[in-house]
Amino acid sequence: MKPPPGLFSSPTSDVCKLRRSLYGLKQAPRAWFDKFQSSKYDSSLFLRKTSTGCVLLVYVDDIIITGTDSSLITCLQQQLKDSFHMKDLGTLTYFLGLEVHNVASGVFLNQHKYTQDLISLVGLQVSSSVDTPLEMNVKYRREEGDLLPDPTIFRQLVGSLNYVTITRPDISFAVQQVSQFMQAPRHLHLVVVRRIIRYLLGTSTRGLFFLSGSPIRLNSFSDSDWAGCHDTRRLVSGWCMFLGESLISWKSKKQDRVSKSSTEVEF
Secondary structure: OOOOOOOOOOOOOOOOOOOOOOOOOOOHHHHHHHHHHHOOOOHHHOEEEOOOOOEEEOOOOOOOOOOOOHHHHHHHHHHHHHHOOOOOOOOOOEEOOEEEEEEOOEEEEEOHHHHHHHHHHHOOOOOOOOOOOOOOOOOOOOOOOOEOOOOHHHHHHHHHHHHHOOOOHHHHHHHHHHHOOOOOOEHHHHHHHHHHHHHHHOOOOOEEEEEOOOOOOEEEEEEEOOOOOOOOOOOEEEEEEEEOOEEEEEEEEEOOOOOOOHHHHHO
């Protein structure tokens, strides 16, 4: 790839070497930072510290600026406009599929449009919705049923559902279950994915609400099963964290080892 204008003072025949995969990964920001810090070139060409103390990446597509001091936000916006071609879209209402609704009592986030686009992609607009993302008391196995001739659509849908979990913790466990079969998905696994989407069909306006004036008190909850995965006998654990009355973090994950007792599971 060609270097951005003004990056190198050396001849323009120089190119940038991409040392690792950066895009599409949750660790991408850290990978960028490590790359710049270890570069033999001046890292100030990549990172710029503003007078407000913010460190910004120069080459970006979308930026959200948040803060409690409107004058500092205005100053930062002006500094950016002085250096780059930037369009100010005003108060945040939509960002990368996330819809932001400001009300008197707080902020509500959902992904209604993104979810509707996903439903249209599968062609389930006129289907009936279901009350739960998974069937009750049903365990899914890795080698159950016939292989899909083309796993592309399955992987695309599961990837999209993973993005929906940003505002929908109620499908985190279901998405974790189908994510186990990405390597060799089968027809039954695709049926499960379609059921999750049918669940979203009737609940697409749900999301997260962050209450203003909520007490700054951190509460966390966790639980796990024991040998819940029939293929590996590993446990599936889950946890969620609340700041005051607002849910801020959650996870459903299959652990990487087999626990020998229920006591070890709880530990």
